[in-house]
């Protein structure tokens with residue numbers, strides 16, 4: 001049985017089991033863990049930063065799994081990250097598990113698929129899980145809401161934090177990393193963001209980092225770990241509730257037969273919903 005082997009540590013079995021879950025198998029767990037959502041506009045350096053964060057955790061002996069959702073290009077996305085991680089020392093390598101999802105981020109089922117996948121990873125002993133998503137719109141951002149801690153990555157030359165504020169994303173964010181601090185405009189970008197945030201009620205740390213040089217990475221990792229076990233806010237519970245509800249709906253044993261009934265016209269929507277509630 002795949003799951004037993006995966007729990008025993010076989011990466012091949014784990015990746016096969018994850019494929020089953022990615023294709024729709026539902027998976028719950030009682031195991032605790034920490035899911036770190038890393039989101040931000042395309043090209044801000046999420047993958048490079050995730051690579052740094054994972055390496056830093058692994059060097060401290062912490063096992064970390066990475067799920068990359070819809071890497072937007074093979075070069076800047078998961079492929080490169082995978083290659084980088086393979087260049088690490090074997091010890092660090094053993095503590096990192098990397099997986100890309102082929103599924104497009106806009107698909108409504110993705111948050112529940114990710115939830116199932118993180119559950120499976122926790123069950124198999126991967127307690128720290130980083131989920132990288134491209135968060136350029138609200139739908140895609142919902143994926144990050146399966147996370148316990150959300151890191152928004154920004155980079156110089158973008159006005160995204162204001163946009164994020166508008167989209168209600170900011171209320172879910174725990175930390176903001178302004179990446180590419182090796183570039184001259186980074187500090188100005190960070191103060192712009194701090195300025196924009198000062199109007200809000202939430203105190204969100206804004207940290208300068210460079211995934212290229214590694215500057216600020218250990219401080220960022222420290223901050224991320226400090227959020228472990230923090231109590232969940234109402235906006236996050238709302239997203240979790242939403243995504244768990246969707247997960248249950250999509251894994252309901254009668255879903256297909258309800259869809260059949262709707263298609264044939266033997267059921268209306270209310271009846272189908274009432275049947276699924278039972």
Ligand SMILES: Nc1nc2c(ncn2[C@@H]2O[C@H](COP(=O)(O)OP(=O)(O)OP(=O)(O)O)[C@@H](O)[C@H]2O)c(=O)[nH]1
Pocket residue numbers: 040041042043044045046047048049071072073075076077134179180181182183209210211212213
């Ligand atoms: N100067 C500088 N460039 C960086 C830094 N981090 C990443 N980059 C560059 O930014 C580009 C995008 O990096 P990625 O890590 O692929 O960005 P991403 O946000 O994951 O991109 P998508 O997954 O495509 O949304 C690459 O060319 C990186 O080399 C940094 O700290 N400084």
Ligand SMILES: [Mg+2]
Pocket residue numbers: 046047048071072076077078132
């Ligand atoms: Mg990426």
